[in-house]
Amino acid sequence: MEKVTLPVTGMTCASCSTHVQRALEATPGVAAASVNLMLHNAVVTFDNTTLTPTDLVSVIEQTGYTSTLPQPDRTALDEQDAQDQAQAAEYQDLRRKAGVSLAAAAFGMLASMPLMGSGAAAGHDHGAAPADPFLAWTHRVIDPWLSAALPWLYAIDRAGLAWALFVVTAAVMGWAGRHFYVRAWKAFRHHAADMNTLVAVGTGAAFAYSVLATAAPTVLTSRGVAADVYYEAVLFIIALVLVGNTFESRAKRQTSAALRALAGLQPKTARVLRGGQERDLPLDDVVVGDVVLVRPGERVPVDGEILDGASALDESMLTGESLPVAKRAGDAVFGGTINRTGAFRFRADRVGADSAVQRIARMMRDAQGSRAPIQQLADAVSAVFVPVVLSLAVATFAGWVVLAGEGSLLQAFAAAVAVLIIACPCAMGLAVPTALMVATGRGAAAGILIKGGEALQRAGAITTVVLDKTGTVTEGRPTVTDVVVAPDADLDDDALLARAAAVEAASEHPLADAVVRAARERGLALAPVSEFSSVTGQGAVAMVGGERLVIGNQALLVGEGLDASALAGAASALADRGRTPMFVGTTTGRPRVFGLIAVADPIKATSRDAVARLRALGLDVVMLTGDNARTAAVIARDAGIDRVVAGVLPEGKVAEIARLQAEGRVVAMVGDGVNDAPALARADVGLAIGSGTDIAIEAADVTLMRGDLGGVATAIALSRRTMTTMKQNLFWAFVYNVVGIPVAAGLLYPVAGVLLSPVLASAAMAFSSVSVVANSLRLRTIRLGRDADDIPVATPASKQQAPGCCGCCEVRA
Amino acid sequence: MTLIESSTLAAAVAAIGWINWYFFVAGRQTTRVAAGAGGRQDVVVRVDGGYEPSAIQVVAGRPVRLSFDRVDTSGCSEEVTLPDFGIRRFLPTGARTTVDFTPDTPGTYVFTCGMGMLRGRLVVTRATEA
Numbered sequence: 004m005e006k007v008t009l010p011v012t013g014m015t016c017a018s019c020s021t022h023v024q025r026a027l028e029a030t031p032g033v034a035a036a037s038v039n040l041m042l043h044n045a046v047v048t049f050d051n052t053t054l055t056p057t058d059l060v061s062v063i064e065q066t067g068y069t070s071t072l073p074q075p076d077r078t079a080l081d082e083q084d085a086q087d088q089a090q091a092a093e094y095q096d097l098r099r100k101a102g103v104s105l106a107a108a109a110f111g112m113l114a115s116m117p118l119m120g121s122g123a124a125a126g127h128d129h130g131a132a133p134a135d136p137f138l139a140w141t142h143r144v145i146d147p148w149l150s151a152a153l154p155w156l157y158a159i160d161r162a163g164l165a166w167a168l169f170v171v172t173a174a175v176m177g178w179a180g181r182h183f184y185v186r187a188w189k190a191f192r193h194h195a196a197d198m199n200t201l202v203a204v205g206t207g208a209a210f211a212y213s214v215l216a217t218a219a220p221t222v223l224t225s226r227g228v229a230a231d232v233y234y235e236a237v238l239f240i241i242a243l244v245l246v247g248n249t250f251e252s253r254a255k256r257q258t259s260a261a262l263r264a265l266a267g268l269q270p271k272t273a274r275v276l277r278g279g280q281e282r283d284l285p286l287d288d289v290v291v292g293d294v295v296l297v298r299p300g301e302r303v304p305v306d307g308e309i310l311d312g313a314s315a316l317d318e319s320m321l322t323g324e325s326l327p328v329a330k331r332a333g334d335a336v337f338g339g340t341i342n343r344t345g346a347f348r349f350r351a352d353r354v355g356a357d358s359a360v361q362r363i364a365r366m367m368r369d370a371q372g373s374r375a376p377i378q379q380l381a382d383a384v385s386a387v388f389v390p391v392v393l394s395l396a397v398a399t400f401a402g403w404v405v406l407a408g409e410g411s412l413l414q415a416f417a418a419a420v421a422v423l424i425i426a427c428p429c430a431m432g433l434a435v436p437t438a439l440m441v442a443t444g445r446g447a448a449a450g451i452l453i454k455g456g457e458a459l460q461r462a463g464a465i466t467t468v469v470l471d472k473t474g475t476v477t478e479g480r481p482t483v484t485d486v487v488v489a490p491d492a493d494l495d496d497d498a499l500l501a502r503a504a505a506v507e508a509a510s511e512h513p514l515a516d517a518v519v520r521a522a523r524e525r526g527l528a529l530a531p532v533s534e535f536s537s538v539t540g541q542g543a544v545a546m547v548g549g550e551r552l553v554i555g556n557q558a559l560l561v562g563e564g565l566d567a568s569a570l571a572g573a574a575s576a577l578a579d580r581g582r583t584p585m586f587v588g589t590t591t592g593r594p595r596v597f598g599l600i601a602v603a604d605p606i607k608a609t610s611r612d613a614v615a616r617l618r619a620l621g622l623d624v625v626m627l628t629g630d631n632a633r634t635a636a637v638i639a640r641d642a643g644i645d646r647v648v649a650g651v652l653p654e655g656k657v658a659e660i661a662r663l664q665a666e667g668r669v670v671a672m673v674g675d676g677v678n679d680a681p682a683l684a685r686a687d688v689g690l691a692i693g694s695g696t697d698i699a700i701e702a703a704d705v706t707l708m709r710g711d712l713g714g715v716a717t718a719i720a721l722s723r724r725t726m727t728t729m730k731q732n733l734f735w736a737f738v739y740n741v742v743g744i745p746v747a748a749g750l751l752y753p754v755a756g757v758l759l760s761p762v763l764a765s766a767a768m769a770f771s772s773v774s775v776v777a778n779s780l781r782l783r784t785i786r787l788g789r790d791a792d793d794i795p796v797a798t799p800a801s802k803q804q805a806p807g808c809c810g811c812c813e814v815r816a
Numbered sequence: 817m818t819l820i821e822s823s824t825l826a827a828a829v830a831a832i833g834w835i836n837w838y839f840f841v842a843g844r845q846t847t848r849v850a851a852g853a854g855g856r857q858d859v860v861v862r863v864d865g866g867y868e869p870s871a872i873q874v875v876a877g878r879p880v881r882l883s884f885d886r887v888d889t890s891g892c893s894e895e896v897t898l899p900d901f902g903i904r905r906f907l908p909t910g911a912r913t914t915v916d917f918t919p920d921t922p923g924t925y926v927f928t929c930g931m932g933m934l935r936g937r938l939v940v941t942r943a944t945e946a
Binding site: 057083085086089182185188189226368371373378385386387389393398404408428429432436454 | 818820821825827835836838864865866867868870885891892902906909911926932933
């Protein structure tokens with residue numbers, strides 16, 4: 004018994020609801036029905052062995068009201084879970100059926116041995132060739148041995164043996180092979196045909212012929228055709244196709260392993276503070292605003308923001324970043340990540356389908372369901388494939404009869420069946436989607452989210468990679484790189500930085516932020532500031548501790564009557580290295596310059612290596628920036644990029660990409676996804692560098708969750724390998740059919756005397772689709788070059804992670 | 817050519833003709849969908865070894881809801897994909913799974929099972945043609 008709530012619309016009065024209720028109650032299999040006029044629904048308890056919710060909907064609709072099946076409200080991971088369960092059940096079922104049919108086929112082969120001799124013993128001439136060369140061969144090999152070992156078998160009445168085989172075959176067809184016939188029939192009713200059609204027609208024809216040979220052999224023998232039975236061929240075909248399906252089912256499950264791994268990330272419960280008490284709640288019960296506690300070693304249950312406590316979190320499952328990320332109050336945490344060291348409390352911000360892991364899962368499922376353009380040919384072929392094969396089988400039969408004479412009816416028949424059985428539309432259908440599924444999963448594990456098959460195909464063809472400078476090649480956050488104290492200034496680095504930071508704390512300039520941050524990171528106290536005024540394009544002036552401080556460029560110093568000639572050499576050297584020097588001085592007392600502070604947007608520690616990998620892939624690397632040529636050239640040299648386009652305005656980026664495309668290049672644009680959205684969209688492939696788990700980057704074809712350039716080369720290498728795999732799969736799937744079908748039809752027979760047994764044909768067909776899936780699965784383990792997701796790179800990344808580290812440390816080191 | 821041979825040949829030609837007629841020509845009528853409340857074009861597609869209806873005509877620029885009502889248990893039909901719209905859904909047996917999207921560009925799009933064996937067509941026409 005099962006209970007279901009169905010919406011019923013259109014009911015306006017009590018008599019309407021009574022009408023619906025009576026109709027439901029009168030339906031056999033319904034135990035109870037309660038129709039509620041106000042809630043517009045029907046709660047029905049029914050026998051789920053005889054009725055389905057769909058039947059109940061049609062009962063309601065027959066009363067003149069409308070109803071729909073309840074909407075399954077599912078997240079991507081729920082969907083995956085349900086699909087996994089359905090596939091696991093299918094796999095178990097197939098495995099059992101394959102095992103039993105194999106046993107039945109073995110029995111069938113033994114039992115048919117004495118029968119095979121019958122034709123020859125009775126003096127029938129089989130014609131030039133045995134109808135089924137495989138069975139004839141087994142007969143030659145096994146028959147002498149079997150007749151010695153089991154003489155009683157040969158003593159059994161031949162008709163009795165044939166009937167026993169008939170019973171076994173009918174049972175296997177009706178049980179293990181039932182779905183072939185049922186599905187073939189359903190497809191036929193829809194004017195469609197698929198693999199089931201081929202198996203059903205092939206085995207059905209062989210079975211029908213055998214039944215005729217068993218029940219009315221004279222019909223055949225009177226026309227000079229051997230009344231052989233082919234029950235064992237039917238058994239073997241069903242068994243081998245099922246064995247193939249079993250392997251295929253298992254392999255197909257593995258193609259979605261990455262999504263399954265994602266589903267396994269979320270803990271089942273969360274420790275939530277409610278009413279002042281800690282309670283373990285099922286994940287579904289956690290709501291936005293709940294305060295959640297996480298201890299060391301536990302997984303974070305949902306997304307949120309840390310309220311108090313600090314820890315290092317392993318986010319590798321989401322971003323591919325192998326090193327733990329330090330987090331403290333105010334930082335975002337993500338469901339599914341592992342809390343390594345400290346305990347903390349956080350407020351749940353996003354739960355259920357909104358959480359990062361669920362959105363990644365949704366993106367992956369959508370990507371896996373998309374189509375790569377390379378599939379179009381396979382689509383076009385498979386749309387007409389089965390009807391064409393059916394036609395070829397008929398033509399094969401007629402061709403044999405006409406060319407070899409009516410005495411070859413049996414060979415004609417066997418060849419036609421072999422054509423039906425060897426043809427395999429599945430391999431073509433699986434060639435591209437399985438590779439796409441494995442590749443998107445493999446990418447996600449490395450922190451690379453690929454939007455779909457089309458993006459992947461284009462990424463495989465990239466020739467030129469355009470990198471945005473700020474935030475892509477560089478950190479995107481100016482940092483203090485040098486603090487230089489003037490020879491005559493009577494203070495140290497820290498005192499200079501503290502003075503500058505005190506002024507800059509009142510400023511909103513991005514460079515000012517770098518100075519303040521550097522002071523805070525050194526633990527310097529900032530004195531209160533007054534009379535702050537900023538001089539646009541030059542710097543700022545303010546009173547700090549009774550001292551009038553000036554901070555800015557050469558022009559500002561000149562305006563304030565300060566002489567910085569002692570530092571001119573240092574300033575010029577820093578500018579040559581792409582850094583921006585800011586002088587710090589005072590006009591109180593003796594006007595003097597204390598020193599200078601240089602600020603730069605440092606290149607990411609991983610950029611240089613990433614650019615080298617791109618070049619190793621044979622790609623041209625171009626950097627675009629709005630900066631001046633001198634700064635840009637320095638950054639480019641540090642990163643190993645030899646082509647720079649500087650002074651480009653945001654709209655100029657789009658034009659530059661269009662220009663590269665006009666040169667015939669396939670251009671990838673790498674940017675942060677926010678400022679570069681138009682350029683990302685214009686490029687053939689837009690790759691957005693996400694920050695952490697910010698994955699909803701609309702304009703991008705590929706999102707790199709790790710936040711550095713390393714993923715670009717990995718994404719391109721993965722795309723290239725995937726395209727290779729897809730082409731291999733398609734090639735073999737086509738070649739298999741193009742070669743297999745003519746051989747099965749007997750085209751080689753006049754030349755080489757080669758005939759293909761339907762039994763061998765079934766083995767070949769089963770193998771062909773399994774081999775395609777297996778080839779796709781190799782993408783899970785291929786190496787993608789010097790890759791951070793293969794080998795954890797400790798040195799550059801740890802520099803980034805070390806607390807309190809800034810550009811200064813790098814320079815001093 | 818004997819009688820059996822010639823009649824086999826004739827029968828084969830007839831059979832091939834019939835096969836191609838049945839699978840490629842017959843059963844190609846398109847179901848035209850009228851917009852319901854709110855302009856949404858609702859259609860229920862029964863999934864039972866094939867899609868019923870298998871050819872659906874809708875108007876461009878208005879939302880479409882395809883409700884897949886899967887009744888069979890074949891692993892083949894467990895997923896439906898609309899590759900041109902980037903949609904892939906698992907269809908639980910005995911439940912109705914809806915897919916919402918808005919086709920903006922007129923044309924013929926396919927919806928298929930996960931392996932592309934079961935096929936349906938979505939014919940999107942300009943609003944004025946409908």
